[in-house]
Amino acid sequence: MDNDVAERVADVLKAVAHPARLKIIELLVPGEMSVGGIVEAIGEKQSITSQQLNMMKDKGVLGRRRDGAKVYYHIENKNVIKLLDCISDHCEQNSKDVK
Amino acid sequence: MDNDVAERVADVLKAVAHPARLKIIELLVPGEMSVGGIVEAIGEKQSITSQQLNMMKDKGVLGRRRDGAKVYYHIENKNVIKLLDCISDHCEQNSKDVK
């Protein structure tokens, strides 16, 4: 793995490596969702959720679409879905021996 | 995904989300390696490499074994290997359209 690749990969991983952001991604796997819907679903403040959505959009993880007053976010980088699958497997395997 | 799980997963991802640490993990996929070997292979300073190895050990990603004066690190959480596979696929797919 050369330097450039390592940095890009690390960037995507950093974009995802946060509890609330993981939940957001999980929410969006089935399809797009409005900011309001996301805020309600994960129970975080509007402001911080918006910041995180924007951050993930900047890093290419999410995309968005405006429809009237609402803005809908979706997963743009489909690889994070695969990543989430790996992680879910991990959790199932390890759900017993959590420290 | 409940809160506890999200936090543990985010923790593992954060442990991995760094260029040098990704390279270290890649190095260790075939098997264990001494600190000196790792330092030489990734071309980082001894001190920082040691810090990162310890950090990943603390988070359960790596394990270590002392043999005489040398210390050998290996991948303890095998799921990061799967994770790395996902990421590699990602890179192959996207190697053309990097911004």
Next chain:
DNA sequence: TTAGCATATTAGCATATAGTAATATGATGT
């Protein structure tokens, strides 16, 4: 026990990230 190699730890600084509260922008309906 001393020298020297291998690794770990510490203190300190610079920068990044997470979060809060307040405010701004943008769209809709009246």
Next chain:
DNA sequence: ACATCATATTACTATATGCTAATATGCTAA
């Protein structure tokens, strides 16, 4: 044009992270 809802942005604080340089520890061989 105005009120209101939906979302974004900003300024700010607190904490975490990444790194450096220096020093400490652990092991081995003489």
